[in-house]
Each structure stands twice: as C-alpha cells, then as structure tokens.
Amino acid sequence: MRKGIDNAWFSRKTGELANGMYVLAVSILKNEADAEDAIQNALLLAYRNLDKLRMFDKFKPWLFKILTNECYKIINARKYSDDIENISLEAGESCLETETKMTLWETINSLPDDYRTVTVLFYYEDMKITEIASVLNVSEDTVKKRLSRAREKLRRLLDEEDFYE
Amino acid sequence: MNKIDKMLKSRIKSAAPEMPEDMSVRINEMVNSLDVQPYKKRNSPFKTAVLVAFAAVVITFFILPNVNENIAYAMQDIPFIGEYIKVFSIYKKDNEDEYHFEHIDIPQVESESGLEEQIDYINKDVKELTQMAIDEYEKTISDLPDAHMGLEINYEVVTNTDEWFTLRVLIYQVAGSGSSQYKYYHIDKQRGELVSLSQIFTDSFNYVSVFSAEIKNQMQEQMLEDDKKIYWVYPDDNTCSGFYQIKPDQNFYFNENNELVIAFDKYEVAPGYMGCPEFVIPRELYESSFN
Numbered sequence: 438m439r440k441g442i443d444n445a446w447f448s449r450k451t452g453e454l455a456n457g458m459y460v461l462a463v464s465i466l467k468n469e470a471d472a473e474d475a476i477q478n479a480l481l482l483a484y485r486n487l488d489k490l491r492m493f494d495k496f497k498p499w500l501f502k503i504l505t506n507e508c509y510k511i512i513n514a515r516k517y518s519d520d521i522e523n524i525s526l527e528a529g530e531s532c533l534e535t536e537t538k539m540t541l542w543e544t545i546n547s548l549p550d551d552y553r554t555v556t557v558l559f560y561y562e563d564m565k566i567t568e569i570a571s572v573l574n575v576s577e578d579t580v581k582k583r584l585s586r587a588r589e590k591l592r593r594l595l596d597e598e599d600f601y602e
Numbered sequence: 603m604n605k606i607d608k609m610l611k612s613r614i615k616s617a618a619p620e621m622p623e624d625m626s627v628r629i630n631e632m633v634n635s636l637d638v639q640p641y642k643k644r645n646s647p648f649k650t651a652v653l654v655a656f657a658a659v660v661i662t663f664f665i666l667p668n669v670n671e672n673i674a675y676a677m678q679d680i681p682f683i684g685e686y687i688k689v690f691s692i693y694k695k696d697n698e699d700e701y702h703f704e705h706i707d708i709p710q711v712e713s714e715s716g717l718e719e720q721i722d723y724i725n726k727d728v729k730e731l732t733q734m735a736i737d738e739y740e741k742t743i744s745d746l747p748d749a750h751m752g753l754e755i756n757y758e759v760v761t762n763t764d765e766w767f768t769l770r771v772l773i774y775q776v777a778g779s780g781s782s783q784y785k786y787y788h789i790d791k792q793r794g795e796l797v798s799l800s801q802i803f804t805d806s807f808n809y810v811s812v813f814s815a816e817i818k819n820q821m822q823e824q825m826l827e828d829d830k831k832i833y834w835v836y837p838d839d840n841t842c843s844g845f846y847q848i849k850p851d852q853n854f855y856f857n858e859n860n861e862l863v864i865a866f867d868k869y870e871v872a873p874g875y876m877g878c879p880e881f882v883i884p885r886e887l888y889e890s891s892f893n
Contacts, residue, residue, distance in 0.1 A: 459621035560614040
C-alpha cells in the first residue's frame, strides 16, 4: 500500500461512508440482507484494488461505483432484474397518484431504479453530477435528465404534503 | 442550487434509513479483519518471530493450563495414512455458545523416512498460521463479546501416495459473513522436496498464461450456462478489476483422477456466495511440460 494508506486509513474512510453505503445499497436492492452482502463484497473488492485507485480524494465515488456494481451483480445473480425492470416510470406515477400520503422515503423507493440511485447519490450523498455520471457509467446529460424527472416527482410529493398539512 | 434542491437535500437526509446496529458491527468487524486476509503482505521475519514467541507463551501459560473436557489431545492415537507420512491432530477444540463457535483441529505431520526439513517447515508454518487466526479470534471476542463470531480450522490429507503428499489446511473465520482461506502443502516424495506450482513445470512452459486463459474460458462458459454464477473476470465492467491471471504460486492440488486443480480462496475471484472456486485444468495443456 502507498504511504499513508493503511488499514487504519481504510477502516476510518469506510467507517465514515458506511451509512451512505447502506442507504445506497438498500435503495437499489430494497433488502437489508442483500445490501449487507453487497457492502461486504464491495469493501473487500475495494481493499484488494486500492493500489489501482489513482487519486485518493476520489475514494468515495470509486467505492460507490464498486458498490453499485456489486448491487447489480446481486440483482442479476438472484434474478431480481425482471421485477425491477418492470417498475416503469409510469408505474411510479400511478403509485404516486393513488398513494398521496406516501412518506418521502417510500416515494424514493417507488421511483424506477435508475431515478432512485441518482436521487440518493445527489440529494443524500451530495455528489456532483460528474461524479454520479462516473459512478453509474452514464453521461452527465443522462444524470441530469434522470435527476430532473426524480425532482419533479419529489416536488409533487412535497406540494401534496403542504396541501394536507 | 435552487430552493427545491436545498429543501429536498435536507428532507431526504433526515428521512434516510440508518444502518442497523448489528450490521454496522459486522461490517466494522469485517473491515478490521482485512489485515489477516491471505493477499496481504506477510509479516516481517522479526514481527513473525515475535508473534511465534508470543504464541508459544500463550500456548504454554494460558491455553494448556486451561484445557477442559472440550479439548482433546490426540497424541496417543496416531492414524496411519499413506506409506511414509503420518498426519495426526495435535490440538482439538470444539465449543459453541449463543454467539460463538470454535471448531479447531490442527494437524501435525510426521515422517519415518527422512524429509525432516520439509516436515518441520510444514509443522512450523501450520502452527504459525493457525495460531495467528486463533489469536485474532480471541482478541475479537474479548473486544466484542456479543458479536456473532466463529472460527473453524480443519485439515484434509488430499493425496498420500508413494510419489506425492498434499495436506490442505482450512481456516474459516466468521464475522458477519465468512472468509475461507486454504493453505496447501505439497511434498514430492521421490525428489524429497516441498513443491509449489512454480516448481512443477519446465521453464519454457508459461503455465501462468496457459492456465489463466483456460480458467477465464471456464469462468465465461459457466456464467453463460448458469446466470446465477458470477466470476470477476478482468476487465470487470465498472471497476476495471477482476481475475487477470493466477499467482505464480497459486493454490493447487492433484485430484483423484490425477488432474491438476487450481484453487481460489473465497472472494479471490468471485462474490462470497460462490464459495472457494476450483478449476480442473485439462491434462493435455500441461502433461508434456513436467519438470
């Protein structure tokens, strides 16, 4: 390992990011046991490949990229993909229309997979558009588009909450 | 940033779920156990010597006086395995409670036909490896008595013929999820040598490339046939990592059909649920290249 990068450093950095990893994994997988598997696999993979990380200030997006990848490996491995792909944007909309009193987190969970991940990375993790694009291996325009759709849905929820309050 | 984004950030952060405490403990334990993973650099000779000395003190002054009915020394009944080399259990312990399990069975190798240097090396290395795992486990359960932890150490004589001896030692550490580490010891009895993979083949045979290509093919084929199987094959889509080639001294053994099997530890080339993957290498790839 490079100078200054040791087990204590890895342990401290991953400790700081642990809850963020949990929020991201559980929002993608919607299952705590799978989220824990994904986090453990991602941490092991990150540890083994630490030498390949060129800039250590990019550790967070790098780790989240590995974690996202691990989450999708689990989805593919356990044949969840069909169920998740079937949750279309339209399904999310109809869900919002019928369940007007959903909580904010339930609404995030009802978003289609791609929109949900972008929402968590942008609003919860405070990541930049360029970092999110790198984590998800998509263009910045795609991130902006997904974020805009997700923002619209969440804004509608907040408006409804204000209406009911 | 617009007003909506600011409000959403604040609301989403306060509404986000928290990692459950028990999961947090398991993840933390897993990260802290990374320094005993097999891919880590070995300790310096000085550090190792201190550890071995410390382990000897621990065994002499702490473990031996505290033996109970769960601990059995099998020094008396030495099973006879193979023609020249004997393997027996020098230390056994079986213990389980609500939070912990320990199933420890440590081998000792003996020979009646020379090979003292090779046998001594194996015994010393087994003792060092297993004692480090036991020390680590004891330290963790004393720090976190309520965490679910386990340690299993056992062994198997894979081969013991007139020509060849292979001993496999398993160290399985459980903290949340389990991490398995196998260590193989091989003796070429006819040459009287300890053998690693790099010593088996002629210098002109690039066994690392040949076997790695074969293993990557087998990984791809298995993933095509069964979409539940996942191997990390280089270049992995997102991380640019994954299995690229075997280590020159990768774990191996010869199976009952005398075929070469290349073995990987848990997490070495695949997610944890895939266990410890093994690949049989077709004989035609290497049979004309033995040393």
